[in-house]
Amino acid sequence: MRIEEADPKGLVRESYRIEGITLGECKSIFVDWALSLPVDAPMKDALRALIAHYATGAPDHPMSGVMEQGLLAPDTPKRKGGRAARVGLA
Template sequence: MARDPMDPKGLITESYRIEGITEPECRSVFLDWALSLPVGQEVPGAITEMVARYGGDNPDHPMTRVLREGMVSAAPARRRGGGDPDPATQGTSHNPACFAWVEFPLGW
């Protein structure tokens, strides 16, 4: 079976199959999923794809709520910290697409 580039580990797919999964568990799965996306994959676009695939058939599922929250809270990347950025070293230690937009609301 071919791997899905939008869900390489099958985490989102499996979360919808787990009976009784809770919203906090879905948040944990969501974070693992976001970190497992291929380098260069835009996380907001992947979230939109996952909602399109699963949200319509599962509007009250906790993962659908988590994904929708991710769509709302996704913000354009901002540089934090001081100094001039060095383009030669940017993006070499992690997938910046994952970390640039993840801002969890209070209470997570």
């Protein structure tokens, strides 16, 4: 995945440029980044690309840790709706 696809608004790039950024600020930026991805974008692939591009050169940066934690998050479960969710498939 190209870095422009992984960080369409440049939020992660800018977080690495902010001197003295805190963990809390990085978490907030991470949420904004996740919401800016297209719905069908593979988030973990995007995170891997961003980590390879930014975190390897700055392993102690708070955003590096936030992105690593993002990789550990479980995949989003698929929603079952309607009758099938209430009574199961017949």
